[in-house]
Every structure is written in C-alpha cells, then in structure tokens.
Amino acid sequence: MSRLATRRHDHAHTRPAAELETDPFVPIAEASRYAPPRATIDSDTSKSWLRRAMPIVKAHRGGFLTALSLSFFGLILQVQIPNLLNKAINNSIVFHTVPIHFYVEWILALGLTGGVAGYISRLAIYKTAYSIEFDLRNIIYEHLTKMSFSFYDKVQSGQLISRANSDIRSVQMYMTFAPLILLQCAIVFVAFGFMLSISVPLAFIALVTMPFVYFVSVQMRKSMFPVSWLIQARLAEVATIVDENVNGVRVVKSFAAEDQQLKDLARAATGVEWAYIKDADLRARFTPAVQNLPQLGLVLVLLFGGWMVLQGHLGLGAIVAFNSYLLMMQIPFTMLGMLIMMGQRAAASAERIYEILDERSEIVDKPGAIDLINCKGDVQFDHVDFGYPGGDRPRVLENFDLRLRRGETVALVGRTGSGKSTVARLLTRFYDVTGGSVKVDDHDVRDLTVASLRANIGIVLDEPFLFSVSIRENIAYGKPTATLEEIEAAAQAANAAKFIEELPQGYDTVVGERGYTLSGGQRQRIAIARTLLVNPPILVLDDATSAIDVHVEQQIHRSLSTLMQGRTTLIVAHRLSTISLADRVVLLDDGKIVADGRHSELLESSPLYAEVLARAAEEDGTELSRPPISGGAA
Amino acid sequence: MFGGGARPGAPGAPGLPFGGIPTELQDGVDRLLKTEPEHGDPTVNFTQRPTAQETRRLTLWSLLTRYPRLLWVSAILIVLMSVTMQAGPFLTEKAIDHGMVPGHHSLTVIGVCAAAYLVLAVTTALAQRSQVKVTGRLAAGVMNDLRVKVFAHLQRLSLDFFTDEKAGVLMSRMTSDIENLQQLLQDGLAQFAIQGLTMVVITIVLFTMNVRLAIITVLLIIPVLTAASLWFRVASGRGYDRVRDGIANVLADLSESLHGVRIVTSHNRQRHNVIHHRNVVGEYRDANNYTAQINAVYGPGTQMLGVLGQAALVGIGGDMVIHHTLTIGALVAFFLYLNRFLQPIQLLVQQYNTYQQGQASVFKLRGLLETAPAVDEGPESTELPPINGRITFEHVSFGYDPANPVIHDVDITIEPGETVAFVGPTGAGKSTLAKLITRFYDPTAGRVLIDGHDLRQVTFASLRRQLGVVPQEPFLFAGSIRDNIAFARQGATDAEVNEAVRAVGLEDMIERMPDGRDTIVHERGQSLSSGERQLIALARAFLAHPRVLVLDEATSNLDLQSETKIEAALDVLLEARTAVLIAHRLSTAMKADRIVVIYDGEVVESGSHSELVAAGGKYAAMYETWISQAETESAGAGAVH
Structure with missing residues (x-):
C-alpha cells in the first residue's frame, strides 16, 4: 500500500531555509561554501x-x-x-x-x-x-x-x-x-566653485570649452555605435566561414573548394577591413576634438589670466590652479557620455535577463501536492491527448490508453515520429498532458510532488549525456552519496565495469565534453548504470541501447532482465533484440495504439509491425554484428 | 552585397525575440552601408604550396612592413604630436617669466605665447586626426592580410589536423587570436610610441629648464612609479589568470547544466546543482576580489604618488625660487609637467598587457603557420589529366599511427565504370581505404594509383576535381540550397543545378520550400530531414561530374520514402562511373558489381554477391547470419511466450 504524506510547499524565489530542510527525494552532497x-x-x-x-x-x-x-x-x-x-x-x-x-x-x-x-x-x-x-x-x-x-x-x-x-x-x-x-x-561643481572663488571672470572663460567637450563626446559615441555593431556582425561572419570550413573540412577538400573558400573569407575580411577603416575615420573626426578642446581652455586661461595678472587682479599661482582644475574636469565630461551609453546597453541587457527570469515553469508542484511513497509501480495512461506546446504543432498523442501493471515490461514500437518517446516523457512529467491523465499508483502525476515522482522513475534517454566529472560522479549523479561498492555494482550490471577499469584512471577518469572521449555505446552503458544505481521501482528505457553493439547489448539484457524483475518497465525500442525483453508489445502509429499484444501475435496480425521490425533488422545487418566466425584462413 | 553585416532576415532564437539588430541602430547601420563601395572580387588565389612571401616568419614587424608608406607617415605624425602636445607648460613658463613676473610685465609676450599655444594645439589635433586615420588603415590592412594568410594555411593542412578536439582551437586562432591583435595595432603600438616619446620630451624639457630640479623630480618619481607599476603588472597578471579560469569554470558549469538539463531534471539534481554553481561562481568572485585589491592599491596609490611629488616640488622648488636658483615660471612648468608625466607611465603599463596579449597571439599564430601539412603536394606535382577511373591499390599498408597499421598489404584494382562495395565490420578499414583514394592520407607502404598515376605525384586540385565524395553525414553550409548543391562547381549555371536536382529527385522537396532553391539552410541543415540532407549531398556530387565516386553509406534511420529516393538517385549517379561504396547494409552491397570483404585491414574475399555466397567464405557466413538473424530472432522472441 502506498502511504501518502502531505508536505508544505512554498514557491518563493529564494528560500535559503529550504536548503537545510532535508528532502528524501532531493539529493544534496555538496556543502554550500557561499551564502545564497x-x-x-x-x-x-x-x-x-x-x-x-x-x-x-x-x-x-x-x-x-x-x-x-x-x-x-x-x-x-x-x-x-x-x-x-x-x-x-x-x-x-x-x-x-x-x-x-x-x-x-x-x-x-x-x-x-x-x-x-x-x-x-x-x-x-x-x-x-x-x-x-x-x-x-x-x-x-x-x-x-x-x-x-x-x-x-x-x-x-x-x-x-x-x-x-x-x-x-x-x-x-x-x-x-x-x-x-x-x-x-x-567634481566639476566643486572645482568650479574653487575657480569662482579665485576669479569669477576667469572661471567662466576657462570653462567655455567644456560644454563642447561633452557635446562632442556624446556625438562621438552616438556615431561610433553603428560602426562597432557592424564590426561585430562582420567578425561573426568571418567566424561562421571559419567554423564551417573547419567542421566541413572533408567536403571542402573532397571537392577541392579551397580556393573558393579562401575567396569567401577574403571577401568577408575585406568587409571587416572596411568597417575598421570607417571606425578609424570616425575616431579621427572626434578624438582630436575631445582631447584638444580643453587645451583651448588653457590657452584662454594663459591669455586672459596673464592679462589679469598684469592688471593686478590675479596672483601668479592662479594660472597653475586653473590648469590643474581644467585637467580634473576633462575626465568627468567625457565620462558623462560613456555613462549614457552604458545606460542604454544595460537597459537592453536587463530586458534580456528579465525575459528569462519572467518565464514561469509549467511543471510545478500544485498546492497540497503529495509525495509518492512506497511506489508499487502501477502505471496508467488514461485517454491521454498531447501536443508539444507552441504554434500549430500537430497533436502527438490522441486518446492514448495504456496500462502497465506492477512488474510488467512493455515495449513501445513504432516508426520515427509515431509518439513513442513522448509517452515516456509524459510519465516522468517532463510535459503535462493536454487531455486525460497519467496515473502512477492511481494518483494523477499532477497531484504528486515532482521530485518524489521522478525519484521513483528511472529514465535512460536516447542521448546519453555525461558531465565533465569523473565516471564515478557520473554514475552517482542521481545519488551523490552512493558508496564506491554501489557504484561498481551498478557499472557491473550495465556491463560497463570492464571498460571503465581499463581506462587510465578507472572510475576517476574525467569524461564528458571537456574530458576523455568515450564511444557512444560506452556512454550509453554509463547512462544505464547511472539510472540503475538509483534503483527505481519504475524504469523507462528510451531507445537507450541504440548505440551499443548487439552482442554487448545482449549481455546488458541479461543483467537488465534480472533487474527488471519486480519493476515496471517501459521500453522504447527499434531493435528486435530489445523488444524480446518485453512481456508485451504496443505498436504506435500517428499517436495511436494500432496493435497491442505479444510479439508473435503482432508479427502475424500486423503488417506494419513486420515492416518496422524488418527495417530494424536491416540496419543491424552487417555493421553491428560481427559474424561468429573468427580469424581462419581465407 | 555579400559583405553586408546587417541581415534583417537573420533568424533570432525561436523562443526569445532578441537575435537581430536593435531597430534604433538599424538606421545608423543602413546609412553607414550606403557609403560602402563595391570591394570587387578578391584577388587572392589558393596555392597548395605557400609562396615565398607566405613562408616569411610571422612577426609583428613583418606584418607592419608590408605597408612601409603608412608606417612611415604614422611614425612621423607620432613624433610630431609628442612634441607639440607638450608645448603648453613650456609656453606658460615663458609667458610667466617674461610677461607676468613683477618687473617683466609684457602683454605682447603673453599674447605671443598664447597664440603659439593655440597654433600648436591645433597642429596637435590635425596631426592626431591624420595619425588615427593612417594607423587605422595600417591596422585594418594588416589584419586583413593576417586573416587571409592564416586561413590559406588552414586550407593547406591535411585532414589529420582537423580532429574534433582541434576544431575549437582552430576557431580561436582565426577569431580571438587575430582579434587580439586589432587593439594592439589600431591603437596600442601608437600609444606605446606616443607615451614613450612624451616621457622623453618632458624629461628633455625639464632638464633644459633646470638640471637640479629635473634630476630630483625624475629620481623621485620614476623609480617608485616604475616599481609600483611592475608590481601591478605581475600581480594583476596573476589575478587575471585566476579570473579567466574562474569565468571559464562558471560558463562550463552553466553550459553543461543546460545541455544536460534532461538528466539534471530526471535525477532531481536541481538543488544540488544550484549549490555547486554557487560555489563555482563564488570562486570566481573570490578571484575578482583579488584583482580588486590590486587595482584598489594601484589606482589611488599612483594618484597619491603624484600628490606627494607635488608636495616635494613645492618644498624644494619653492625654496629654489626663494633663493633665486629657479624662476617662478619654471616652477609652474614643473608642476604642470609632473601631472603629464604620471599618465604615460600608467598608460604604458596598461598598454603592456595589450602588447603581451598580442605577442602571445602572434606566437600561437606562428605555431600554426609553421605546421606543415602531413599530406602535401610535392614540388614536382603535375596536373592529373582527365581520367578513365581505374583505381589500383598496390601493396598498400597504412596506419594513422605508423606503429599500429590498420591496412595491411591491400592489393586491388577497380576497373573504370565498375561499382565496388567495401563490406566488413566496424573498424575493419573500409573508410580508411576510401580516404586513401581521395588522398586524405598517404599510404605508409605501397602506392595508390589512378589510371597509372601515383596519387603522390599529382596536384590535389586536379585529383579531387575528378572525384565525387558523399560522406556518411552530409555537411551543409550556411547559405541557400542552390549554393550548397553548386558547392563543387561555383560557376554552375541554373540549368546545371536544375539538372542535378532532377537527377537525384529533389524537385518535390524544393517545391515545398518557401523560397525554392534559394531557401536558406540554417544550423547546418538541421531544419531538413537527414534524407533530404543526403539527397542534397548526392546532388552536389552529381553536379561535380566526377569520374570516380566515393560514397559512404548513411547509417542513420531514414524513412522508407527517402530511402527509396536515395536508392533511385544512386542508380543515376553510379551510371558509367567508377564507384566505391562503403556499405553498412548488405542490401546495398548486393547491388554492386563486385564486393570486397575487408577484415582487420585485409582484403579477405572479392567477387560478386552470388560468387561469394557460393564460395562459402566469410561473406557467405555474414549473409547467412543476416538472413537468419531476423528469422531466429522472431522465432526466438516468439518462443519466449
């Protein structure tokens, strides 16, 4: 019997207190060294x-x-x-x-x-x-x-x-x-005050050029902006050419297109060159003015200040003081222009950031959601309708009904785009149904807390993404507190232990985008181990073994079938060998179930099923299965 | 115009609107683009062997000296500016000592000095204006040369250089490493010269005015400020390294969390990751705070040094004036020059970082330019004449790592017009043999010949122009479908492109496209299905009219319809051509005139499908497994229940 408990959930943006709260479904194995x-x-x-x-x-x-x-x-x-x-x-x-x-x-x-x-x-x-x-x-x-x-x-x-x-x-x-x-x-005002206190007329004369400095520097930034934008756009164009050239190097070389590529690049580089020359011309127009206008103020100070000294209205030291004040004022005037620019840029940036922060998640715990505890693994899709959000995208599932009894293994089979993977994504509540309901142990998944639901469902995705951490941490991803024994046992079950132990640093080898490169099949086995370690009552394999050699797959199957005992398992598959693991096969076409039954029954009754399987066998034909004969004389 | 950076039609992200040019900017950019002249066709031509000019060792100096006139003019302007810029205090001194000091009142002197000051200020502005223009042109030209030069060299390098790990590095050579030099060339070097000269000019002026005070000033300021600046450079360099590492970790963590979001979500890792990210960002903040310490000491510290210098000048210089060993005007000039003296040192330190970065870039680029292609044209390579298409492997052995051969003593001849399928398990060497035909690699032993010509004795271009290659994963370039098809023959007419489109059966797909053939392919064709991409690649190969076709069969799942289409396209393409198929499915292999079975880098069997089946060797066994697999598996799966 599943026992239910209600927990309080608040949806505040930041909740430092929540970190201390222990949630059995949310693994945390790292201490926060910084305040939130x-x-x-x-x-x-x-x-x-x-x-x-x-x-x-x-x-x-x-x-x-x-x-x-x-x-x-x-x-x-x-x-x-x-x-x-x-x-x-x-x-x-x-x-x-x-x-x-x-x-x-x-x-x-x-x-x-x-x-x-x-x-x-x-x-x-x-x-x-x-x-x-x-x-x-x-x-x-x-x-x-x-x-x-x-x-x-x-x-x-x-x-x-x-x-x-x-x-x-x-x-x-x-x-x-x-x-x-x-x-x-x-500082401008303070300095001006001091200048006034020394000599009122000279203060005004000295400052006469400053408004121009401000005006020119604003003008300068205004006209420089389009150029710098153009430069960025053109640099991006060069980068695109290089990126495609490097990534498409085989095609370039195969068709001896080097000369054409070089001409394309030269053309783009000429565009950049022109933009930079434009940039220089604009700077040439404004920079000398911004930098030399204050000098004009100094000339005036020398002339009128000198004259005032002769008249006995001014001390000699004032010349020095005015010189210094004018130098002090030059910087703020040019910075004011910069401030306006920074403000515009910041406003645009802030809008882009807020755009993200204002997005709301559609999948949230509803108030009063309950935890899924002691899950039995009874899964039911009840008249489910679903279409991916956005625009006029077609419906993927229509009136979809499927029941997985506790401990049962069901294979979903169908052509690409038939909606197989979508079924898996609805069960884990990656998306919410648009009609009908998905139930686990007779609870609508929307009435359960998301964390507890996902903690009870282990999903292995078709694209085995690994993080740039050690293999050990990758396997323990869903359970960071796991012991090494547990990790090794999971790797063993996924048939990954052998190749991991052969790696330079074994389980401590860093993999992923920025680490050691593994083959697709090896990554998939680690992904399987990652899910097995969590030991969930419900298992979803979404085309999880597609990149694994057939004979390796069979070894995993052996471990998988042991593991599947007592677990409800949903398999999305193309391959015959994978399908053979299932108790029951469900054939999907265009979001509807067209056949449901045992493999042998479907093979006879459904021509579509036979076609789908034939194609799968064809793909596995020569490449993936090495014939059982070895070496020998030719 | 191709070079136009503003593409109003450029796609933004599908969800969030920002992506193109801000509208208020668009007008400014449009106005700017109207002034752009036609640049004409690029004059650069690709040669596999670098010219003498291109083999010159890359240094900043070698880049600059390609524009001797601009270099000279900017040097002269810089010297002129450095002198005229410093006239102010000097003239002020003259005006004070000869026009304002009691007993020497003279409005004429003051007026002359002010006029001279004005003239020199205007001269400075004009010189600066020309200097910015000239240096800008110099920098833009040098950058253009550098881009073309590095890119040309990239084209020369052979395939082994372009592994996945290196793609990112190559990108940054062509982008950030070159762009790093922009700042240095456009402004940095000139500033370096100007600031250095300014210090020299000021020092000379100070010494001519009063040797004793000049020595005191220079001794007081230079050693302390230099020491402080050197400390700053070292410390901030160390700090910025930490900051760079910090931000790299932050972005890597963010990027992985985004790419792996499905895994994160399904494992309930969100809160753990939030804490982990906080720690990573926290380390980055610590690194930033460290540089903050350094900047907070250096900035106000140098300012303070300036004030202390002024205090010393008041004390010592004032004393000298009182004892009549210094004129009052000279003291004023010393004050004014002191301010101007501090700035260059600070700027030089800043510029030094730019300089160092630039040098590091030059060093990396030089490393790239000095990398020789592993597979290269010999100096005596000749044009391969039009071929019939007889391919001969003569005792060919090959290993990517010579100690570890993957092809052993392969000896096959493919007759003109024949279709040969290479069959064998993964890693047997099928694709490697194909790469030897296109001369992506050279055999370590033996020879590969086409029509009796050793591939190593012909030019790349003449060989590859007669080959058509269809890779397993077709690569599409950003641009229209038409451009992608015409990739192999840039001058292709519309009629020729249409013919290729028809030949491979692409018409209906193209009709469905919004802009037909001119529809732009985004994100390397991810908007198209893999079948459609494959057909475009086939049309591309068709248009090249190759004598020899090398085709690596796609393994990805294609829907039945695309597959039928591709098979039909292949039939057209293979007609009357020598063709090498790397077959991943036996059903494809069966269509070939001859099947060559490759096993562990050796040819173990060769013959037609029926011959090989009859011979009862490995192929027969493979075929049997394939046939029986479906049967036994269906039977086996059925028996479970």
Missing part, C-alpha cells in the same frame, strides 16, 4: 528595469554607501590641492608671507588621506560589483533549473549562456559604476 544571493529582482513587470533591480541594489547598500561617501570625501581633498598650490606660490614664493613648509605639510597630509580614502572606496565598489554579479548569476542559474522542458525546447542554450554572461556583466557594470561616475561629475 541576498535578493532577487522585483517581479512586477510594469516597473522600469532599474526599479525592478532595486531590491538587489538595496541588499548591497552598505558597500554602495561606503564607496560613495569615501570617494566623495576623496574628491573634496583632491580639489583642495590646486588651491593650495595657488596659495603656496602666491603667499610663500612670491610674497614670503607664509613659510613654505606649511603648504608642503598640508599637501602631504591631503595626499595621504586621499590615498587611503581612494583605496577603501575603490575596494568597496569593486567588491559590491562582484557581489551583484554573483547574485545575478546565481539567481539566473537557479531560475533556469526550475524551468520546464517546453522552455528548453524553444530557446537555444548558446543564447542563454550569452545572456547569463555578457548581459549580466553590462548590467552589473552600470549598476555599480554609474553612481561612481555621477559622483566624479560632482
């Missing part, structure tokens, strides 16, 4: 991007306040120095009214204090920036783990990765450096 994100974005989509990000900003307000207040303090100190120089020259050097060491000491003190303040404020802003990045990355990752398969069907992982990388960075940059740049701009 402090906040997440505001879920109100009507707000502007910056306001939606405010909870994250607020969570880091300590860092922001430290950085901003200290850097403001530093700026104030920095602005004092030209004024002190001015006074030192006028009072100590020209008129000898104050001893010079007085100013030297002041400048030294200001310099040292400013240095310390600068150090702390920079450190605070950098650390805040990286903490925000940490939060954003973890928020997105956690969100992605919650998404259902229909989401992954419609997005490309390359796009998700780019959003989770460059977009995060541009948002993080803006959120942290914008306040700092604005603060830097405050």
Whole structure:
C-alpha cells in the first residue's frame, strides 16, 4: 500500500531555509561554501528595469554607501590641492608671507588621506560589483533549473549562456559604476566653485570649452555605435566561414573548394577591413576634438589670466590652479557620455535577463501536492491527448490508453515520429498532458510532488549525456552519496565495469565534453548504470541501447532482465533484440495504439509491425554484428 | 552585397525575440552601408604550396612592413604630436617669466605665447586626426592580410589536423587570436610610441629648464612609479589568470547544466546543482576580489604618488625660487609637467598587457603557420589529366599511427565504370581505404594509383576535381540550397543545378520550400530531414561530374520514402562511373558489381554477391547470419511466450 504524506510547499524565489530542510527525494552532497544571493529582482513587470533591480541594489547598500561617501570625501581633498598650490606660490614664493613648509605639510597630509580614502572606496565598489554579479548569476542559474522542458525546447542554450554572461556583466557594470561616475561629475561643481572663488571672470572663460567637450563626446559615441555593431556582425561572419570550413573540412577538400573558400573569407575580411577603416575615420573626426578642446581652455586661461595678472587682479599661482582644475574636469565630461551609453546597453541587457527570469515553469508542484511513497509501480495512461506546446504543432498523442501493471515490461514500437518517446516523457512529467491523465499508483502525476515522482522513475534517454566529472560522479549523479561498492555494482550490471577499469584512471577518469572521449555505446552503458544505481521501482528505457553493439547489448539484457524483475518497465525500442525483453508489445502509429499484444501475435496480425521490425533488422545487418566466425584462413 | 553585416532576415532564437539588430541602430547601420563601395572580387588565389612571401616568419614587424608608406607617415605624425602636445607648460613658463613676473610685465609676450599655444594645439589635433586615420588603415590592412594568410594555411593542412578536439582551437586562432591583435595595432603600438616619446620630451624639457630640479623630480618619481607599476603588472597578471579560469569554470558549469538539463531534471539534481554553481561562481568572485585589491592599491596609490611629488616640488622648488636658483615660471612648468608625466607611465603599463596579449597571439599564430601539412603536394606535382577511373591499390599498408597499421598489404584494382562495395565490420578499414583514394592520407607502404598515376605525384586540385565524395553525414553550409548543391562547381549555371536536382529527385522537396532553391539552410541543415540532407549531398556530387565516386553509406534511420529516393538517385549517379561504396547494409552491397570483404585491414574475399555466397567464405557466413538473424530472432522472441 502506498502511504501518502502531505508536505508544505512554498514557491518563493529564494528560500535559503529550504536548503537545510532535508528532502528524501532531493539529493544534496555538496556543502554550500557561499551564502545564497541576498535578493532577487522585483517581479512586477510594469516597473522600469532599474526599479525592478532595486531590491538587489538595496541588499548591497552598505558597500554602495561606503564607496560613495569615501570617494566623495576623496574628491573634496583632491580639489583642495590646486588651491593650495595657488596659495603656496602666491603667499610663500612670491610674497614670503607664509613659510613654505606649511603648504608642503598640508599637501602631504591631503595626499595621504586621499590615498587611503581612494583605496577603501575603490575596494568597496569593486567588491559590491562582484557581489551583484554573483547574485545575478546565481539567481539566473537557479531560475533556469526550475524551468520546464517546453522552455528548453524553444530557446537555444548558446543564447542563454550569452545572456547569463555578457548581459549580466553590462548590467552589473552600470549598476555599480554609474553612481561612481555621477559622483566624479560632482567634481566639476566643486572645482568650479574653487575657480569662482579665485576669479569669477576667469572661471567662466576657462570653462567655455567644456560644454563642447561633452557635446562632442556624446556625438562621438552616438556615431561610433553603428560602426562597432557592424564590426561585430562582420567578425561573426568571418567566424561562421571559419567554423564551417573547419567542421566541413572533408567536403571542402573532397571537392577541392579551397580556393573558393579562401575567396569567401577574403571577401568577408575585406568587409571587416572596411568597417575598421570607417571606425578609424570616425575616431579621427572626434578624438582630436575631445582631447584638444580643453587645451583651448588653457590657452584662454594663459591669455586672459596673464592679462589679469598684469592688471593686478590675479596672483601668479592662479594660472597653475586653473590648469590643474581644467585637467580634473576633462575626465568627468567625457565620462558623462560613456555613462549614457552604458545606460542604454544595460537597459537592453536587463530586458534580456528579465525575459528569462519572467518565464514561469509549467511543471510545478500544485498546492497540497503529495509525495509518492512506497511506489508499487502501477502505471496508467488514461485517454491521454498531447501536443508539444507552441504554434500549430500537430497533436502527438490522441486518446492514448495504456496500462502497465506492477512488474510488467512493455515495449513501445513504432516508426520515427509515431509518439513513442513522448509517452515516456509524459510519465516522468517532463510535459503535462493536454487531455486525460497519467496515473502512477492511481494518483494523477499532477497531484504528486515532482521530485518524489521522478525519484521513483528511472529514465535512460536516447542521448546519453555525461558531465565533465569523473565516471564515478557520473554514475552517482542521481545519488551523490552512493558508496564506491554501489557504484561498481551498478557499472557491473550495465556491463560497463570492464571498460571503465581499463581506462587510465578507472572510475576517476574525467569524461564528458571537456574530458576523455568515450564511444557512444560506452556512454550509453554509463547512462544505464547511472539510472540503475538509483534503483527505481519504475524504469523507462528510451531507445537507450541504440548505440551499443548487439552482442554487448545482449549481455546488458541479461543483467537488465534480472533487474527488471519486480519493476515496471517501459521500453522504447527499434531493435528486435530489445523488444524480446518485453512481456508485451504496443505498436504506435500517428499517436495511436494500432496493435497491442505479444510479439508473435503482432508479427502475424500486423503488417506494419513486420515492416518496422524488418527495417530494424536491416540496419543491424552487417555493421553491428560481427559474424561468429573468427580469424581462419581465407 | 555579400559583405553586408546587417541581415534583417537573420533568424533570432525561436523562443526569445532578441537575435537581430536593435531597430534604433538599424538606421545608423543602413546609412553607414550606403557609403560602402563595391570591394570587387578578391584577388587572392589558393596555392597548395605557400609562396615565398607566405613562408616569411610571422612577426609583428613583418606584418607592419608590408605597408612601409603608412608606417612611415604614422611614425612621423607620432613624433610630431609628442612634441607639440607638450608645448603648453613650456609656453606658460615663458609667458610667466617674461610677461607676468613683477618687473617683466609684457602683454605682447603673453599674447605671443598664447597664440603659439593655440597654433600648436591645433597642429596637435590635425596631426592626431591624420595619425588615427593612417594607423587605422595600417591596422585594418594588416589584419586583413593576417586573416587571409592564416586561413590559406588552414586550407593547406591535411585532414589529420582537423580532429574534433582541434576544431575549437582552430576557431580561436582565426577569431580571438587575430582579434587580439586589432587593439594592439589600431591603437596600442601608437600609444606605446606616443607615451614613450612624451616621457622623453618632458624629461628633455625639464632638464633644459633646470638640471637640479629635473634630476630630483625624475629620481623621485620614476623609480617608485616604475616599481609600483611592475608590481601591478605581475600581480594583476596573476589575478587575471585566476579570473579567466574562474569565468571559464562558471560558463562550463552553466553550459553543461543546460545541455544536460534532461538528466539534471530526471535525477532531481536541481538543488544540488544550484549549490555547486554557487560555489563555482563564488570562486570566481573570490578571484575578482583579488584583482580588486590590486587595482584598489594601484589606482589611488599612483594618484597619491603624484600628490606627494607635488608636495616635494613645492618644498624644494619653492625654496629654489626663494633663493633665486629657479624662476617662478619654471616652477609652474614643473608642476604642470609632473601631472603629464604620471599618465604615460600608467598608460604604458596598461598598454603592456595589450602588447603581451598580442605577442602571445602572434606566437600561437606562428605555431600554426609553421605546421606543415602531413599530406602535401610535392614540388614536382603535375596536373592529373582527365581520367578513365581505374583505381589500383598496390601493396598498400597504412596506419594513422605508423606503429599500429590498420591496412595491411591491400592489393586491388577497380576497373573504370565498375561499382565496388567495401563490406566488413566496424573498424575493419573500409573508410580508411576510401580516404586513401581521395588522398586524405598517404599510404605508409605501397602506392595508390589512378589510371597509372601515383596519387603522390599529382596536384590535389586536379585529383579531387575528378572525384565525387558523399560522406556518411552530409555537411551543409550556411547559405541557400542552390549554393550548397553548386558547392563543387561555383560557376554552375541554373540549368546545371536544375539538372542535378532532377537527377537525384529533389524537385518535390524544393517545391515545398518557401523560397525554392534559394531557401536558406540554417544550423547546418538541421531544419531538413537527414534524407533530404543526403539527397542534397548526392546532388552536389552529381553536379561535380566526377569520374570516380566515393560514397559512404548513411547509417542513420531514414524513412522508407527517402530511402527509396536515395536508392533511385544512386542508380543515376553510379551510371558509367567508377564507384566505391562503403556499405553498412548488405542490401546495398548486393547491388554492386563486385564486393570486397575487408577484415582487420585485409582484403579477405572479392567477387560478386552470388560468387561469394557460393564460395562459402566469410561473406557467405555474414549473409547467412543476416538472413537468419531476423528469422531466429522472431522465432526466438516468439518462443519466449
């Protein structure tokens, strides 16, 4: 009898407390060495991007306040120095009214204090920036783990990765450096104040070119943007040509198309060259202006300041002070333009990130969902209708009825596209049915907690994906706490133990995308071991042995048939040999069951069944079965 | 125009809308593209043997000297700028000492100095303008040369170089490694020169004004700042290595989680993975915080150094002015130059990273360019004349690893017009024999001949143009279906393409396509079925009009309809041609004139289907297993119940 327990489920975005909660269906074998994100974005989509990000900003307000207040303090100190120089020259050097060491000491003190303040404020802003990045990355990752398969069907992982990388960075940059740049701009006002205090007319004269600096730098970024976009697009074009050339090298060489390929590349490279020349021409138009306009201010200071000195309205030191102030102001004016650009970029990036975060998973525990405990393995598909979400895609299953009794092994057979694999995906609730219901132990799977359902169903997929960790960790993927003995036993059962032991580092060999390359058959056997280790009462083999040699497959079959005893098993298969493991065969065509019965019965009654099998045998013909004769004289 | 980067029709991701160009940018890009001239056809030609120019050792200098005129002009402009840029403080000094100091009042002097300052500032701006243009052209030209040069070399390398692991590395050579140089060439080298010269110019000016104060200033600033900068370079280099590793781990973890999402989900691993990812991201944050420490010390530290220098100048210089060993104008000039002196050192340190990266790229690219193709044309290779298609294997042995031969002493002759099927278990060497015919590899012993010509004595292009190859997994290029079919013969007319389409029976598929033959194939043809891809590959081979056809049979599941079509297409294709079939199914092999059974790299049997069955050897046994397998298995499966 299955015993049911109700558990409380909350659907909050982050729930650090939940990590401590032990869930028997959710394996965790790694300790968290870092605190979880402090906040997440505001879920109100009507707000502007910056306001939606405010909870994250607020969570880091300590860092922001430290950085901003200290850097403001530093700026104030920095602005004092030209004024002190001015006074030192006028009072100590020209008129000898104050001893010079007085100013030297002041400048030294200001310099040292400013240095310390600068150090702390920079450190605070950098650390805040990286903490925000940490939060954003973890928020997105956690969100992605919650998404259902229909989401992954419609997005490309390359796009998700780019959003989770460059977009995060541009948002993080803006959120942290914008306040700092604005603060830097405050220096303009302070410095201007000091200039006014020295000489009002000269201050206005000196500053006359600054608005132009700002204007030109904004103009510059505006006109540079399309060029830099064009450059990126054209570089991508070059990359595509190279990518195809490298991956299609056989075709290129077979047809002696090297010359044509080289011409294609040269054409694309010329496009890049032109775009870069355009870029240089635009920079040539603006950069000299941005960099030399302040010089114009200095010329004016020299001319009018000099004249005022002669008139006795101004001390000599003012010339030095004005020079210094103008240099200080140049940077904020050009940075203001940059800030606007950063803001635009960050807004676009934030939209792309929110687009992911605003997606909701369709497969969630409904309130009051119960755990599937002591599963017997009784499976029923009850009048199931199903079509993959999106557009006008056709229905895959229609009024599909199938019952798997406890311990029974059923093979699903059918042509490509007949809906076999879909049946398996509905059972594990990778998708929800559009009509009817799927039941396990008489419970609609939608009434069960997803974790407990999946913990009771072991599925081996047709594409045996392995992670870039050791074989041991790959096999223990569903049960990270497994002992080495358990892992070895699972590998043994999947007929994988022998080749694993022959590998350079045995079970510690790192495989997957970034590790040792295994053959398709070897990967499939590891995938089978991975599922067997979990020891689930219900087993789904989705074309799981397609890449394994027939004679190796037979050895797995032996272990599989022992393992299948007492387990409800659903096999999706093409091969006759695999089908022979089943108690019952169900033939699917166009989403409907067209025949159901024992293999021998179907062979006689259904011509379609015979055709499907004949094709499978044909494929296995020469390549996969080595004839039983060996060596010998020819 | 082919080179247009903006493709409004480019597909975004099917689900999330972003993917093309932001609309507000589109106008700017369009306006820009209107100014683009026709670039004309590329003049570069592929030669298997590199020219003398191409074999020159790759260095930054060798790349630059291909444009001597641009190089000279930019050098002159840089020197000019470095001098005129530093005139300000010098003129200020003159204006103060000769026009403002009590007793020397002169508005004329001030006016002349200001005018001179203005002229020099304008000169600087104009020089800078030309310099940016010239350097930009120099950089763009060099980058273009480099792309073409590296890509041409990639075309020369033989197949063994293009293994799966290397594909990513080759990509980054052609993309990020070359792009790394862009920054250096466009701005880096010029900045390097400008900043270096600035320091020289300032030092000279300071020494002419007052030797004693100049020595003090230079001694005070340079050693400390240099030491700090060197420390920064080393420490930040170490820090950035950590950051790079960190981000690589973060992205790898993310990418694997996304690719393996079905496994993650079915094993309830989400929460474990969230914690694991947090740890990986956390390590990345630690690495970033480490670099933050370094930057937080260096930035404000150098600034502080500048202030301390000013304090020292006030003390020492002021004292000198009071004792009349320094003019007040000179002191002011020293102040102004001090600010300008700090900047170049900081910039040089920054530029040094760019320089180092650029050098590392040059080093890697040089390694690639100096890799010789394993299979190469001899200097005396001749054009292979039009062939009849007699293929002879003369005692051929071969091993990818010479110590481990996979082909042993194979001796076969394939007559012109004959269809021969290679049959045998996986790893027996069937595909390897095919690769020897196309000369993707050279035999380690023996010879492969076509019409009596040793393949090693003919040029690649003349050989391969007469061969048609259909690989097991057809590869489609981004572009239209037409371009993909015409891949083998770029100049093919529409009529010829249509003929190929008809010959392989592709018409109905093409009619169903939205843009017919011009329909763009996305993602290497993943939008097409494998049967359709196969037919396109067959049409491609047909259009090449090869004398010899090498066909690796597809093993993937095809639906019955496509399979019938492909069989029909094959019949057309094999007509009157020498053909080598690598057969994975006995049903295909049976259609050949002759079957060659390969076993452990040796030819064990050869003859027609009926002959071999009658002979009762390995083929007969294979055939029997195949026939009986279906029967016994059905019987066996039936007996279970």
